[in-house]
Amino acid sequence: MAAEGGERVAIVGAGLAGCLLAVLLGRRGIAVTVYERRPDPRVAGAERGRSINLAVSARGLAALEQVGLRDQSLKQALPMHGRMVHPLAGAQNFQPYSAGGERAINSISRAELNRSLLDTAESTPGVTLRFSQRVTGVDVEAGALLLEDADPEPADVVLAGDGAYSAVRRSLRLDEDADFLEHGYKELTVPPRDGGFALDPDALHIWPRGTSMMIALPNLDRSFTCTLFWPKQDFAALDTPEKVTAYFERHYPDVAGLMPDLTGDYERNPVGSLVTVRCWPWTRYGRGALVALLGDAAHAIVPFFGQGANCAFEDCIEIDRCLTETGGDWPRALSLYQERRKANTDAIAEMALDNFVEMRDRVSSPVYRAKQAATHALERRLAGRYVSRYELVSFSTIPYARIPARIRRQNRVLAAAALGSAAALGLGLRALVRRR
Ligand code: FAD
Numbered sequence: 001m002a003a004e005g006g007e008r009v010a011i012v013g014a015g016l017a018g019c020l021l022a023v024l025l026g027r028r029g030i031a032v033t034v035y036e037r038r039p040d041p042r043v044a045g046a047e048r049g050r051s052i053n054l055a056v057s058a059r060g061l062a063a064l065e066q067v068g069l070r071d072q073s074l075k076q077a078l079p080m081h082g083r084m085v086h087p088l089a090g091a092q093n094f095q096p097y098s099a100g101g102e103r104a105i106n107s108i109s110r111a112e113l114n115r116s117l118l119d120t121a122e123s124t125p126g127v128t129l130r131f132s133q134r135v136t137g138v139d140v141e142a143g144a145l146l147l148e149d150a151d152p153e154p155a156d157v158v159l160a161g162d163g164a165y166s167a168v169r170r171s172l173r174l175d176e177d178a179d180f181l182e183h184g185y186k187e188l189t190v191p192p193r194d195g196g197f198a199l200d201p202d203a204l205h206i207w208p209r210g211t212s213m214m215i216a217l218p219n220l221d222r223s224f225t226c227t228l229f230w231p232k233q234d235f236a237a238l239d240t241p242e243k244v245t246a247y248f249e250r251h252y253p254d255v256a257g258l259m260p261d262l263t264g265d266y267e268r269n270p271v272g273s274l275v276t277v278r279c280w281p282w283t284r285y286g287r288g289a290l291v292a293l294l295g296d297a298a299h300a301i302v303p304f305f306g307q308g309a310n311c312a313f314e315d316c317i318e319i320d321r322c323l324t325e326t327g328g329d330w331p332r333a334l335s336l337y338q339e340r341r342k343a344n345t346d347a348i349a350e351m352a353l354d355n356f357v358e359m360r361d362r363v364s365s366p367v368y369r370a371k372q373a374a375t376h377a378l379e380r381r382l383a384g385r386y387v388s389r390y391e392l393v394s395f396s397t398i399p400y401a402r403i404p405a406r407i408r409r410q411n412r413v414l415a416a417a418a419l420g421s422a423a424a425l426g427l428g429l430r431a432l433v434r435r436r
Pocket of ligand 1: 012014016018035038163303305306310
């Protein structure tokens with residue numbers, strides 16, 4: 001493999017991860033060509049079918065900061081300081097994300113974020129963007145990128161950021177498992193009302209309904225994008241506008257009246273799938289080319305912790321870091337990258353699945369709310385020593401893989417302290433009784 005700068009580097013996919021990586025590599029002086037199957041979304045408009053907005057938090061912001069896009073992205077974002085839970089019966093209630101209520105995750109338009117990254121990539125010397133180029137695979141022995149309706153193109157290093165259904169991953173025939181939830185998702189819109197937001201814009205809204213739920217994130221145009229997460233057969237069951245309206249009036253009564261085009265949206269918008277992809281290894285070393293997967297192509301996760309894009313951005317930062325540490329030695333850098341990231345992406349994949357149960361079910365229970373209040377009280381009391389899982393995932397950049405063990409440790413200490421206090425209280429009471 002040639003020294004850094006000499007090799008032909010291809011990135012597949014000009015999505016969030018592909019663009020960020022192109023900028024990082026371009027800044028290292030590495031010439032890179034990005035192949036994107038879609039036409040340029042800045043000209044053709046954004047593709048529908050993916051989530052319209054995303055929650056970006058500490059990890060994503062830290063990555064964007066590296067390429068000077070943090071502040072610009074925040075200007076295009078709306079902070080959400082907590083969850084607004086809408087139970088079926090009873091009043092909505094606000095649950096702050098952090099103990100002091102000051103921390104927020106940020107609702108940002110996926111299309112705008114992608115546009116900013118594309119603009120930055122395009123203006124980075126050495127980066128070439130090629131749209132409407134569908135990659136079908138990689139011939140690692142010949143060192144060629146295979147394209148639909150075009151001749152193969154030579155490539156020494158291929159970095160595949162082509163999403164959850166990655167063509168590159170499939171062509172490598174890796175050991176992989178794609179685990180689909182029985183739930184799918186569909187997007188609906190709550191438009192502005194009298195020129196303002198129809199719901200509180202400072203919150204991520206959740207309508208927990210047991211096995212299913214709906215969430216809503218605010219947009220800069222004062223609308224909300226709602227996402228229904230339902231078992232797929234439930235979507236199909238509502239097959240007339242009347243059934244849709246009746247269902248929403250019964251199950252989402254406080255928001256049904258805020259969706260004037262509910263039945264149109266419901267009919268038009270597709271049902272997307274939710275998949276967790278686990279595969280290994282993420283790299284393939286052939287005689288002609290070296291390939292590595294990143295972002296959803298390597299580890300798609302379900303969206304219930306709002307971390308897929310944040311995590312994909314972290315991959316890019318890690319690749320860049322590994323190139324620095326190895327002096328630009330691609331094979332060593334990419335094997336270091338996958339070794340460092342795998343445990344982290346496995347950890348967030350599990351936490352994201354677990355958070356689905358929390359969001360659709362637990363958040364509405366009074367016990368859960370009492371536990372949240374107790375957690376925040378502990379966080380205030382033991383600042384820095386007791387930190388909630390949500391805080392560690394969303395408001396820190398500590399590796400995901402360390403979080404479950406840290407939470408277990410904190411809980412053990414807490415249980416021991418509680419037992420200790422109970423024992424001390426017991427002793428105290430016995431002493432008191434003896435004295436009487
Ligand atoms: P993608 O964004 O999927 O980009 C892949 C790119 O590759 C696309 O541009 C695609 O057109 C291109 N491509 C695909 N195939 C080919 C091919 N054969 N040849 C050339 N190009 C190709 N994450 C968060 O952090 N916060 C959230 O709130 C959040 N909400 C979500 C809500 C939903 C409903 C879903 C489904 C996901 C959500 N995510 C969220 C996850 C996030 O969308 C993904 O993790 C993120 O987009 C991954 O980025 P990526 O660049 O790896 O892949």
